[in-house]
Amino acid sequence: MAVFRIDPFPADPDLSDLWRRAWDAPLNRSYQPILARSLGHVGAYEGDRLIGFVNIAWDGGIHAFILDTCTDRDFRRQGIATELVRRAAELARGRGAQWLHVDYEPHLERFYRQCGFGHSHAGVMKLS
Numbered sequence: 824m825a826v827f828r829i830d831p832f833p834a835d836p837d838l839s840d841l842w843r844r845a846w847d848a849p850l851n852r853s854y855q856p857i858l859a860r861s862l863g864h865v866g867a868y869e870g871d872r873l874i875g876f877v878n879i880a881w882d883g884g885i886h887a888f889i890l891d892t893c894t895d896r897d898f899r900r901q902g903i904a905t906e907l908v909r910r911a912a913e914l915a916r917g918r919g920a921q922w923l924h925v926d927y928e929p930h931l932e933r934f935y936r937q938c939g940f941g942h943s944h945a946g947v948m949k950l951s
Contacts, residue, residue, distance in 0.1 A: 825867040825868065825869060825874060825875065825898070825901070825903050825906070826867070826868045826869075827865060827866070827867055827868075827906060827907070827910055828865070828866045828867075828868060829863065829864075829865055829910070829914060830863055830864060830865075831864070831866040831868075831873075832855075832858055832864075833854075833866055833873050833876070835850065835853050835854055835855065837873045838850050838854050838873065838876065840873070841873045841874070841875075841876060841893060841895060842893070844895040844896055844897065845893035845894060845895055845896060846893060857878065857880075858878070860880075861878050861879055861880055861881070862879040862880065862881035862887050862914075862915055862918055862920065863879045863911070863914045863915065863918060864876065864877065864878045864879060864911075865877050865879075865907050865910045865911050865914065867894070867898075867903050867906070867907055869898070874894065874895040874897075874898045874903065875893065875894040875895065875898065875903045875904060875907050876891060876892075876893055876907070877889060877890070877891065877892040877893075877904075877907040877908060877911045878890045878891045879911050879914060879915050879920075881915070881920060885919070885920060885921040885922060886920065886921075886922045886924060887915040887918075887920035887922070887923050887924070888923070888924045888925065888926075889908060889911055889923065889924070889925040892904055892907060892908060892925075894907075904934070905934075905937070905938060908935075908938045909938065911923075912938075912939070923940075924943075924945075925940055926945065926947060
């Protein structure tokens with residue numbers, strides 16, 4: 824059973840291992856500067872092993888943003904990602920956010936709808 828931790832500040836090697844298991848790609852940069860600026864983050868652990876993660880970015884005011892939601896492929900379909908998002912929403916609310924945003928690919932719409940997100944029109948521009 825997963826144990827959830829608020830603001831665990833996982834080390835880059837732990838995050839990189841999770842990225843490989845979740846997205847088949849390593850984390851190619853240090854995540855520490857991102858964590859230092861985040862409103863918060865939530866990690867899911869089995870023992871000392873990071874098996875899930877979500878980051879909460881923010882604008883410094885009332886808007887927060889869910890980023891990098893992921894679960895180790897060996898632990899999917901167990902409700903871990905749903906619980907990560909639930910706890911992230913609770914954490915953001917507790918830290919003063921009034922709106923929680925998420926961008927996602929079309930195949931994830933059902934997941935985020937089940938997490939309580941409504942549909943919204945938004946735009947995105949690739950800069951690189």
